[in-house]
Amino acid sequence: MLKTVKIFLLFSLVLLSVVSHAAVRPVPSVPVVSAKSYILQDFASGHVIAELNAKQRLPPASITKLMTAYVVSNELSAGNITLEDEVLISEKAWRMVGSRSFIEVNTKVTVGVLLRGMIIQSGNDAAVALAEHVAGSEETFSQMMNQYAQQLGMFDTNYQNATGLPGKDHYTTAKDIAILSTAVIRDFPDHYAWYAEKKFTYNNITQQNRNKLLWRDKSVDGLKTGHTQEAGYCLAASSERQGTRLISVVLGTDSENARAAETQKLFSYGFRFFETHVLYGADQEVTTSKVWKGLTNIVSLGLETPLAVTVPRGSYKELVATTNFNLPFIAPILIGQALGNVEIHLHGKLVATRSLVALEAIEKGSWWRRLIDTLLMMFWA
Helix, strand or coil, rough: CCCEEEEECCCCHHHHHHCCCCCCCCCCCCCCCCCCCCEEEECCCCCCCEEEECCEEECCCHHHHHHHHHHHHHHHHHHHCCCCEECCCCCHHHCCCCCCCCCCCCCCCHHHHHHHHHHHHCCCCHHHHHHHHHCCCCHHHHHHHHHHHHHHCCCCCCCCCCCCCCCCCCCEEHHHHHHHHHHHHCCHHHHHHHHCCCEEECCEEEECCCCCCHHHHCCEEEEECCCCCCCCEEEEEEEEECCCEEEEEEEEEECCCHHHHHHHHHHHHHHHHHHHHHHHCCEEEEEEEECCECCCCCEECHHHHHCCEEEEEECCHHHEEEEEEECCCEEECCCCCCEEEEEECCCCCCEEEEEECCCEEEECHHHHHHHHHHHHHHHCC
């Protein structure tokens, strides 16, 4: 039996009246963004605020290095390598064209220095050196990059190298880069601090981070620039203001200044007209329901991961939550077992939905309890 119940969003009504007292205002259309493709989305909710050709496959240039760094960070987390590992620089790495960290052939450089050189200076030589250290060759490392892309749901991405230098089948999309950017920030927050560094010195050569927004907007703390003749000027960026983080990706702009200006345009629009709220935390009780034939007769239901929603500013108090159950619930029930879902609506439109799971295990009751409940369920039905 499907049962739908409207529930409160676990917030104080007084708090709602204070936080969302302002009237809902109309949201204007997205400003014109001069890029081949772009996306603006919220970090916590994943809600896409604005997009254009976000699934179009395009060359990502050095934004590729976000995945290179993500793979290396996973290797560090697994204990397969350390930041103190000394990497012997190959001739291939040393001879890389384009942006460089100026590492010298046959010298040894630590993983930590190479990572910062790749992230801050966009060193192609550092990227290849890391790839060879992790996987033996850049070609094998590219396979790892593609495996992680599939795991993250980046289904319109294919990597052929660790640098982003042009390749016939080297492509990704603004949407996939946003997925990767979210993973970089979420999965390795300690490493993410490197993306905000404005300059890095190696071999007595100081180079600045090419992300101009690090100087123009103190709320911006990453992520990565890219440029080739084929790709144009690209930028994946993230900005956090008053606890809300947005991720922007622009691909195929005309200049360094353009990619910064178009990204700033998107951030201004997103922060001015939208707000994000975490409605429920992980393992937080959302509601309870009757259980039959169990040691206890009530089960607590909640979410395995936090639920955040992004809505137009001023509309927070208009959110409505409903739960849907396939009743009856009969013991035994396992912890984490999906028993229904919660839906969040705004003005009748579905904003978000998540599975409701049991926050506790309910074992079978005694034979007497099961017998009594069997009889009672006849009348309940």
